[in-house]
Amino acid sequence: MTSDPPRSDAVESTADDIASMEIRGAATIARAAADALATQAREAATESATPAEFERAMRRAGRRLYDTRPTAVSLPNALRYTLGRMEGDDVEALRDSVLAAVSAFVDRLDRAQNDLGRVGANRLRDGDTVMTHCHSTDALACVEAAVEQGKDISAIVKETRPRNQGHITASQLRELGVDVTLVVDSAARRYLDDADHVLVGADSIAADGGVVNKIGTSGLAVNARERGVPIMVAAQTIKLHPDTLTGHTVEIEMRDEAEVIDEASRADIGDITVENPAFDVTPPRYVDAIVTESGQFPPESIVTLMRELFGESADRPWEGPAEAGSDESGPTA
């Protein structure tokens, strides 16, 4: 029986932080996972006697990161990009290939966010008000670029229960000098009359143009459409979910009920079921534009971009041959 290669502390702590949402948001998760793999590669290079052992250590690390949260496809796409470029005949070459891939991936993330910010900013006019939901660095990049273009932008920020990521958005918008009005989620429809755009990010975008984002996005989009407010989704292309090309659906994470209600209140109420889905799917017909680093797209045409980027299928390089005694046994999907 082969024993498992050691996993870096950086991988363990990054995985724990992603699961507990210390590290959160699709783009930030992708970057953290890539950085953790770089550390794993450096450590595995000193610990592995053979190239096969190195590859196994990397796959095992990838699998640990993959298993943290299921919905943001930026995470498997980060693993795909970095582990998919692992190559070489000896341990040093393998290590260097992973380090080069991580560095290229992180550069790409930075560039993609800046580029999509400029595309999104072109949709915003001087004096516009955006309504936001949750906290999206891609969405904020659009506002930041608009402000840099000298436009005066205001924001109505939904608090985003249960974890109030709207507070992070409000604080970062204030740092940009944007006027912010914070509202509870249920006040969104009332305040849509004051908004010129709904501006949200995405955790995953399906081949049919459906947008998976923080729970509450779909209701906001339906209300916005009814009010005639355009819905703009800011999402770099690592948010495109290649598995949906072959008919797979995106798994929606269900989180702990303790995020919704404390134990004492629950005991007072009596025997109830509490559900806490973290994300929902906004059908493409409610989305006006998906803003990416490659330009803006109507949701229906996102499939073409997805095919260009991924072909017809997506590899899962964190999955290797099943090995006895290992926790990296074959595909689960």
Ligand SMILES: O=C(COP(=O)(O)O)[C@H](O)[C@H](O)COP(=O)(O)O
């Ligand atoms: O839904 C969320 C975050 O959910 P959670 O807080 O549960 O991770 C964000 O809108 C997207 O991840 C996009 O973020 P970004 O644009 O930064 O990738």
